Amino acid sequence: MLLRIIDQAEAQLIELVLDVNGNTEKFTVPFDASPFYPQFRERLAQYFYDYPVQAAKQKQVDMQASADLVQQNIKFGQQLGDALIGEDSEIYRWVRDIGNAGYPHLQVIIESSREQFFDEIWEMLILPESSYVLSAVSGGFVRSFGSSSDSGLSAVNYDLHVTSPVHEALADDTDNQTSSEPDKPLHILHCIARPSGFDWSCDAFDTAVDMLACEGAVAYHIEYISTVSELERYLSQHTVHIVHMDCPIILDDKNTLSHYYFGAGEQGSIPIEGLAKLLTAHKISTLCLNADYYKAVTPDRFECLDANSGLAQVARKSCAQGLGNVLGLSNRLPSWVCHQVYKTLYLHIVEGLNLAQSVVETRKTLQSQIEISRFSPEAKPFHCWQIIQHYGGQPVQYFREKQYTVSLPEAQGYLKRMHDLHGFEYRFFPPHNFSVATPYLFEIKAQMSQGAAQGLIAGSGRGKTHFCHHLGFYLAQSAEVELACYFNYRQDFYSPDLIKEMLAPLLSCAFDNEASINSALASRRIYFVFDNLLCEGQERHEGAAAVAEFIQHLVTLGHQVLATGDLTQDSYKCFSGVVQPLPTLDALKCQILASAFIAPIREEGEEGGEGGETSKPSPSLQLLPHLQENPFLIRQLMPQVSEQNIEGLITQAEKCLQTDDVVNRYFEWQFEQLSPLWQFFLSQSLTVDSLFLEFLMIACDQTQGFAPWQQLQGLFDEQGQTLASGLELFGGLGFLTRMPQGRVLSSDAKVFLSAVPKTENTQATLLFSQVVLSGLAAVSQHIIKEQNPGLSHNVLANRRACVVHFERLWFAGKYTEFTAAKQSFDQLLTQANLVQDGAAWAHDLLTRTDNVIFNTTFDQLLASGTPDSSVVEAQMAWLKLAQSAVQVDAAQSDAKLIAACERWDVWMRAAIAQGVPKVLPLLQVALTFVEQMYIRCQRWDDCLSLMVCVCEYYRQNQAWHYLIHGLMVQATCQAALGVPSEALIAENAIVESIPYEDAPAGFLAQKMADIVVARLHRGDKAHARTLLDQLRKREDAAPLAKALMQLQQELDHKVH
Structure with missing residues (x-):
């Protein structure tokens, strides 16, 4: 259906034309004056532009006026429909037919050649006997100059x-x-x-x-x-x-x-x-x-x-x-x-x-x-x-x-932009944050594109960091840069060499290949932020001139550079770009910012007084003027309005603003309010860098009776606390940043906490490390079982921060806790192909471990048939750490590891010869280390001799799994020594001499496949084919069909 409302200006009439499937009916009606009189239009204009931004000082009055205006608007829309339709019964039949057919099937066109005709608020038209505004329910509602029939514009489909x-x-x-x-x-x-x-x-x-x-x-x-x-x-x-x-x-x-x-x-x-x-x-x-x-x-x-x-x-x-x-x-x-x-x-x-439907649906x-x-x-x-x-x-x-x-944080385009932003803080980006200085953002962008580094100067907490982040996201979103890199000089002084080293992996370069890094820099478009560079401390730094020169080099290469600071002067040692002040937010922007951080609450003073007016402004409106347009304080204090005394907040805000470092003074004030337990925990959280603090909560709150957490509370005499409540407290005070999957310390909080004097409490720090590693072990196991890229990235990106906690436990002799956490974490490193990282650290830790401790326990193991459990515990921990250390290239020339390998060889042979009971678990751990060490050093004879001895012990004790492994190692050694026939004997023994009756289904088939792979690896094609043919005939090999086909293809390829 098509309804045309056509202006007949000369006759002061309106023609109504209804077209239903080509059948047209026309009516002409008089139309004199609009019900929307001029004074009402003025009030409506004020309502649309002024009402939303008015501070709610007289909330009840404003809201009632708004409601009255809306009701009048609807009433005038009904009067407009009444005036248009009149009292003609045929037109009323029309209206009923339209309603019965369904308004979404109706297209409405308002036609006139006069601009004045469109002064009418046609979008409010409500037909008689209808409850709907026509422009919000029809299939289309369009204003048109001239007749729609002769416009000559055909439909467009993109x-x-x-x-x-x-x-x-x-x-x-x-x-x-x-x-x-x-x-x-x-x-x-x-x-x-x-x-x-x-x-x-x-x-x-x-x-x-x-x-x-x-x-x-x-x-x-x-x-x-x-x-x-x-x-x-x-x-x-x-x-x-x-x-x-x-x-x-x-x-x-x-x-x-x-x-x-x-x-x-x-x-x-x-x-x-x-x-x-x-x-x-x-x-x-x-x-x-x-x-x-x-x-x-x-x-x-x-x-x-x-x-x-x-x-x-x-x-x-x-x-x-x-x-x-x-x-x-x-x-x-x-x-x-x-x-x-x-x-x-x-x-x-x-x-x-x-398009027409979209406009209607928008309404x-x-x-x-x-x-x-x-x-x-x-x-x-x-x-x-x-x-x-x-x-x-x-x-x-x-x-x-x-x-x-999808929701914005789940969108691939959003995630890609976030992936291109390096070093930035998640909390400053949309949708968690928004910009109230967008015009200035465009201005700085335009100036940067003209080929000069830009510097922004503003006081502490004035929004410099927030501005840098939003500009970076915009540049990434618009694809004007390929990468964006953020360096906060409040946290560290970033020299050009350090910056290049950090850029290397982003540019797919080796960190020590400066020529490659420089070449890559010249071919990419990057946005660089040097936040808090233009500050007094950085100006005095010996590397200031080098940073200035590096920034100029970046600009010459075509990169976009923004530096910030609070130091106002004519020239800077560390910067040669254009410096200008960041404008202060006006009252409306502060009001917008404040409203974003206040949950909808019923504040004191909201009730209307006499005449409907409030007796006094709400607490948030009382506080806002005292914050002096400081975005940081607005962001931090507004959420606290509902829980804190307003006079106390005003007093503390004023104290913060009396200092040059508003941010630091704010955190100092909040830190002083915390109990000793939470002060300690927050300070220690600095040692985990940006690891999600929920990982620690897993250990403390979800593990019933978790002793380290209970003992830690006992040290401070604050029993009965949950870490969940502590994190909520830290977050409410602004110490934490909420990421999509967890909370971390904010960069501002890190700067403050790094300057807080540390009290020596060895017992407390050791308990904290046990909390960290217990949580780390739990989350590592979770990630291994259920892939979670966000959690995995957080753990692996902060793996070096965990080192201090591993080493605290190691040097304190907490070997069981150390080994349990390391075992889980090593599995995660293996999954992420980061084994070498763990191996390098393990080797370094062993070089710093006092040999006397382990030599003493080693002697006890030789002398005792049933060694003390603490002795075994220490040696097991050392051996497992050594197993990781063996994987680095330096291990083959490490005198300490070689000597330990030989001593364990002697011990194992002696233990087997003497029939030491209950030694199998320790024997197997020691054997793994010695085996790896001999193979790393290519000491094939020694490895073979030990394996022959150990395999006999395994056979006597029916340790079939270990025996199979030992025979495989024997085969490897024999092949390396150039005796392939002996290698075949060892492999055949695996197939023929081991009882597999109680083995899991398919176990022998898997071992046979492993032998085929080993033979292929050493080039023994004939025996590999023979065993593969036997294997493919086995019923229990069905689950391996795809793998066996690949082995067959590889064998055929090698044959040809």
Whole structure:
């Protein structure tokens, strides 16, 4: 069904035309005055622009006024429908037929050649006997200049689609061999144009980030374009489907859309007709307008236009040039609300709806989102769904089907951006954080792209680090850089050599190959942040000049560099770029920031006093002015408003602001409030670097009666605590950063804690290390059983931080705890192909271990038939550590390891000869070490001699598993000594002389396969084939069919 509402201006009539499957009915009705009188429109304009951002000092009054306005708006929409339909019974039959058929089947077009006709708020039209606003339930609701029948614009279908990661995985699982179509995402060009110094706000960056959740279906590009030629150049080089103009619009007597663009005060001008022609020429059918204001200019006047009139003028001139669709907002809105409206529109397009349906669904979605809490601590009712208007009406279908969307942190595009950001803190990135300084972000980006390093100066806690992070994410999101690297000089002084060493793995270079690193640096596009470099301590550092020279080198290579600090001076030893202050946040931005960190709570003072007004401001509003626009304090103190005394918070905030280092003073204050147990635990948490603290909680809270944790509480006389409560406490005070899968110390907290004087408490630190390693062992086992890339990466990235805790236990003689934790952790290192890392550390630890301890216990083992369990425990720990150490190349020339190997050889032979009871477990651990050591040193004769002795012992004790291994080692030794016939004898003994009756099913088949592999490895093809033929005939070899086929193929290849 199609309903056309047609303006007949000369007769002051409106023609209603209903087309149902080609059957047309027409009615003409009088239409005199709009029910939306001028004063109400003024109140409505104030409601849309001012009401959301007002601080809730008179919350009840504001909310009641809002509710009254919304009710009036709906009432006037009903009156508009009554005035349009009149009392004609036939028209009423129409309306009932439309309702019975279903409003989604109805297309509505408002037609006129006059801009004045579109002053009416048609989007509020409610038909008689209906409960629905027509523009939010129909299949399309469009304003059109001229008759829809002679517009000549055919429907457009872009046939866009992308293959989501989920569908790719499904295709991989089904071994789909067909070539997939190339992705065709929706390309949106967001053009920003602003004069220098113009007080403006823009949420283009937020929209671009939100579109990442569409899993590649939307490519959102943000550019600064001020002239038709610039736009034409961009469109000729890039695919674009929707142009989103974000600028103040000035309409002059030459019918041009003039606007300023971002730069040094220059002015650009784009004629409306030229813009429309250009978009049409490039097959772009949709223009979205987001105007700060509309102004009309004639030779004798300069006046503001209401947004509704300005939008109508732009739409008329654009559509006259053949542009199919112009979308805009009928009133000025705060920037963030504009962002919400257009984000909602684009997400509905991604659902596979056509453009007209997407606009209607946008209104419907906004109808369900009737509260806003962006600008105030408590949610306020706000209805803006009528605000979007759709001119033109050319049918446009963007996607062939609904596209796949996920939550932002799960999106592959988001994860890729995060993967490209190195050294940054997760807490500063969206969606966990947002920028309130987006315009300045664009300005700094523009200045960096001109080839100069940029420096930002601001006091402690003023948002420098936050700004750096958001700029980095934006650069990565827009693919303007390939990598982004963050260096915080509050934590360490990063020399050029250290920076290159850290960059090496990111550039796929060896860390000691400087030439390779320099070459790679010259070929990549990287964003470098030198946070807190422009500070007094760094200026005095002996490496300051070298850093300045390195930064200049990076700029010369074309990289983008941003440095920050709090030191205000004319020149810097460590920096030669352009330095400027970071602007202070204005009151509204502080209000926005504060509201984001206050949970919706019923604050004291919220109840209305006499006349509905509140007796005093809410606690958050009392606190905010005392924070002096300091983002760090806003972020830290606002969440504490509901639990802390407001006067106490104000007092402490003022003390923080009296110091040069606000951040450090804040943490000092909060640290002093902690009990001794939590002070100790927080200080010790520094030693685990960025390991998730939940790992420690696994040991303390989920292991019943975990002795180290109970003993640690006892030392501080604070029994009954849970680590979960401690982490909540630390997080609430700002010491922790919440990552997707756990919490870690924030970088600011690390800086503070590193300067806290440490009290020596050997017993407490040892207990803390037991907590750490117990948690590490538990999480390692979990990761091995259930793959979890996030947890695995966190453990492995912080593996060096665990060394201090392993070594505390080792040197304290806690061998059982040490070995248990190391065994679990080694399995994880093996899974991640990091065995050599563990081996190098084990070898280093052995070189620092006092031999006297272990020599003494070794002598006791020789002298005793039943050695003390503590003696065995120490030797078992040493042997298992030595097994790891043997794997490094240096082991074969390590005199200590060689001597130990020979002594254990002597002991094993003596123990076997004397028939020492209960020695088998220790014997096997010792044998593994000696065997590995002999093989590493290629001492084949010694290894063979020992194995012959040990295998006889295993046979006598029916230790069949160990015997099989011993015979395999014998075969290896015989082959290495050049006696292959003896190797065959040892291997045949495995197959023929071992009783397998009680062995698990398929055990012998697996051992036979292992022998085939060994024979292939040493080139004995004939005997490998003979055994493989025997193996393939065995019934218990069926599970090995695929592996045996590969062995057959390898054997055939070797034969040929």
